[in-house]
Structure formats: C-alpha cells, structure tokens
C-alpha cells in the first residue's frame with residue numbers, strides 16, 4: 001500500500017434535534033480536534049443554512065473509519081460524498097479540524113463558492129475548486145515562514161535600539177561623574 005493521503009468531501013444536513021441542542025457545535029469541534037490530532041487527520045468543516053460540508057484528509061484507513069463513524073452520527077443525515085481521492089501529502093496539516101460557521105462570517109473570505117451554499121448540487125469540480133480556494137486561504141493564514149521564523153526587525157528599529165542602548169550607557173557614565181564630583185566637593189569642604 002502507498003503512503004499517500006486520502007481525502008474526502010461530503011455534505012450532510014443537521015437533524016432537527018441537533019440544531020436545537022446548544023452544545024452540538026462545541027461538541028463536534030472538541031471531539032474532532034481531539035480525535036483528528038490522534039489519528040493525524042486534518043481538514044475543515046463548514047456549516048450554513050442547516051447544511052454541513054466537510055473536507056477530511058489523512059491515512060486511508062483513518063479516513064474510512066472516520067466516515068463510518070460520521071455515517072452513524074445522529075446529529076446529521078443524508079450524507080453525500082461529493083469527491084474523494086488521494087494526494088501526495090496533506091494540504092491542511094495545521095488544521096485538526098477548522099470549523100467555520102458561514103452564517104456568522106464573511107463567506108467571501110473563504111471562497112465565492114460558499115456564498116450561495118448549495119453543496120447538494122455540487123459535483124467534483126466545485127468541490128475541487130473549493131479545496132484550492134481554501135488552500136490559498138490556509139496559506140495566507142498559516143504561512144510556513146511566519147510560523148517557523150521570527151519576523152526580521154526593520155533596520156530603522158535596530159538603529160533606534162542601538163542608539164537607545166548607547167544612550168543608557170552615557171546616562172550611567174554621566175551619573176557616575178556627577179556623583180564623583182559631588183563626593184570630591186564634599187570631601188574638600190569637610191577638610192577645609
């Protein structure tokens with residue numbers, strides 16, 4: 001078996017009971033983050049107008065087991081796989097599960113596709129387009145260079161810091177000279 005990453009995009013509808021329970025989303029979020037971290041699964045989950053759209057990626061067996069669990073979950077129904085396939089490596093590795101409530105955010109930030117959220121009408125083309133739009137969004141928000149390398153300090157700031165440092169040394173020296181002068185003046189006065 002190859003070590004490639006398996007991915008899958010599906011859509012589903014929230015069940016009436018789950019939509020009335022206030023903890024549905026926090027529970028899904030907590031469970032997904034915990035389990036996916038353990039199973040090396042990453043992805044994103046959209047929710048809008050009673051519909052979920054989820055992208056999951058990871059080891060083939062892990063994705064199959066998760067999908068089997070998802071099918072048993074009574075919080076949603078009518079699961080429909082839109083596209084699935086393999087890729088050489090995960091593309092959302094830093095997102096154990098990035099959950100986005102599209103009803104409460106500016107959808108356009110993620111992808112024009114999710115503005116008019118109709119995933120049951122989507123084919124593989126729309127799903128693949130969304131994945132590539134999300135990849136762009138992911139790189140803007142998790143650029144590797146920003147995460148692993150400190151930002152360089154601008155030259156003028158370094159100059160400012162150097163001057164300020166020298167200034168402190170001068171101030172200390174000035175203070176010492178004044179103190180010495182005062183002490184010698186006092187010693188001269190006491191003698192006289």
Ligand SMILES: Cc1cc2nc3c(=O)[nH]c(=O)nc-3n(C[C@H](O)[C@H](O)[C@H](O)COP(=O)(O)O)c2cc1C
Nearest residue numbers: 028031032035036052054066069070073075076097
């Ligand atoms: C829309 C939706 C998305 C979910 N996404 C995930 C997920 O990414 N990972 C996960 O482990 N469980 C997810 N769940 C929960 C699973 O269906 C299932 O309840 C959970 O994996 C059970 O975990 P457990 O075997 O540790 O109890 C999701 C549930 C729903 C309704």
